[in-house]
Amino acid sequence: MCGTCGCSDKNLVHIHHNHQHDHEHSHEHSHEHHHEHSHHHGNGHHHPKKQEKTVKLQESVLQKNEVFAQQNRAFFRDKGLLVLNLVSSPGSGKTSLLERTAFEVQEKLSCGVVVGDLETDNDAQRLQQKGIPTIQITTGTLCHLEADIVLQAAQQLDLDSLDVLIVENVGNLVCPASYDLGENLRVVMLSTTEGEDKPLKYPTMFKSADVVLLNKVDIAEVVGFDRDKALMNIQKMNPQATIFEVSAKTGEGMQGWYDYLVKYGVS
Helix, strand or coil: CHHHCCCCCHHHCEEECCCCCCCCCCCCCCCCCCCCCCCCCCCCCCCHHHHHHHHHHHHHHHHHHHHHHHHHHHHHHHCCCEEEEEEECCCCCHHHHHHHHHHHCCCCCCEEEEEEECCCCHHHHHHHHCCCCEEEEECCCCCCCCHHHHHHHHCCCCHHHCCEEEEECCCCCCHHHHCCCCCCEEEEEEEHHHCCCHHHHCHHHHHCCCEEEEECHHHCCCCCCCHHHHHHHHHHHCCCCEEEECCCCCCCCHHHHHHHHHHHHCC
16 A cells, blocks of 8 residues: 555645735535555565555545545535546546546536646646636645645635536556545546556446546557457456547547536536
8 A cells, every 4th residue: 555655655746836816715525436456575585464454444444534535525516617627647638638628518517627747737737728717736746636735725616606626636546446536427538549458457447437438549550449349358357447549639539428427517
């Protein structure tokens, strides 16, 4: 688990305040997904007591996060917000998708974004330049976002003016799978440049998805991507997931994704 591999130092987490808004709120919120998460480290020796302590620490951290997630869910519900937790590997096209989505649905839905990255606020600046209300979290060595951090960051936005809050999680298909942020929908993105077997390699993440976005379909043929195999692997891991084949660059297939968001955002 993250606490045992040295990537969980919250002292390194920093929220880049959006100076356009200075509001404070108190929160509540929740999610039905229950996730498992563990890192295995070994050097050939077995340490039962150490392993027992690791399991107890893991359970304690996840239980604490679940409490915050439930509080977030209630808070966001009271605000009338649809909250998405967008997760993928680095470079899959999350920020490009957010840019296009926020612009294309703006007549029906107002979107704000909480961005999580290990370092830099490049993505937040990019989205802000498009007029999208955005707050950046840099996590240092923390390889995922947690519910309490998301809540602190979200309060820096004018949530009363938003219909949809999208959390762009840290690029990682392992650690974020275990952490409920209080979202309504978990959206997992897979790009055609990553290969068809990602759902099999990272089953916990794909099993927890409400939506899977298969991005960069415009270059699928060029990179030798096997669409049928990818869809089969996604459905094998999660037959209930809603799948959209899209290109955030060209707009191909995006209308179905927009319609889905509007359906949930106005209900």
